[in-house]
């Protein structure tokens with residue numbers, strides 16, 4: 043079983059001076075990761091937290107202006123990468139097949155991929171959340187996935203950056219469903235980490251971490267400042 047993981051996603055925020063926020067976040071009991079803009083990865087490599095990228099190309103190199111490959115992230119000092127974040131899916135039209143290819147590239151480069159899935163508000167309202175989750179799981183996770191190189195992040199699109207959080211019952215339902223699907227497909231499916239993401243704050247972290255099969259969080263806005271992210275890391279360590 044993986045150690046619990048408190049993961050931050052800085053999205054398109056942060057300059058080198060902001061890396062000072064990461065200096066005191068390490069914790070003896072849980073893993074702490076921050077997925078940084080690519081420009082900051084090399085500068086952050088010696089800080090006492092793990093560093094991740096936020097996306098990678100599916101190819102190792104080539105004529106793809108503006109893209110970054112998984113070996114490049116690893117070379118800069120990253121050990122993780124997010125794949126299939128909903129903002130990549132919506133801003134850049136990434137499909138489940140794209141996400142699977144990127145994840146496979148991450149594995150080949152020795153990175154742990156955090157594959158992001160989650161439903162929109164329309165899907166939630168239509169009552170088809172678990173069907174959508176099934177489709178995303180089946181098509182976004184490549185066969186190269188193991189509990190060692192892959193983590194799933196359940197991030198309902200409607201909870202990202204909105205201050206809205208699903209009920210603990212809703213989180214429990216989806217996380218148990220993800221766990222069951224992983225166990226059906228992978229021999230080590232019971233051991234994959236499954237994060238929750240979407241408006242996680244210090245004030246709601248403890249109740250989210252108490253939900254079965256939640257092994258950590260993927261945190262956006264509240265990961266930018268140590269004063270906000272530190273208490274979330276502490277809540278995970280106490281859970």
Ligand code: 13P
Pocket residue numbers: 051127197201202203204205239240241242260261262263264
């Ligand atoms: P917020 O924590 O800002 O809602 O963002 C969640 C997210 O998208 C993390 O990847």
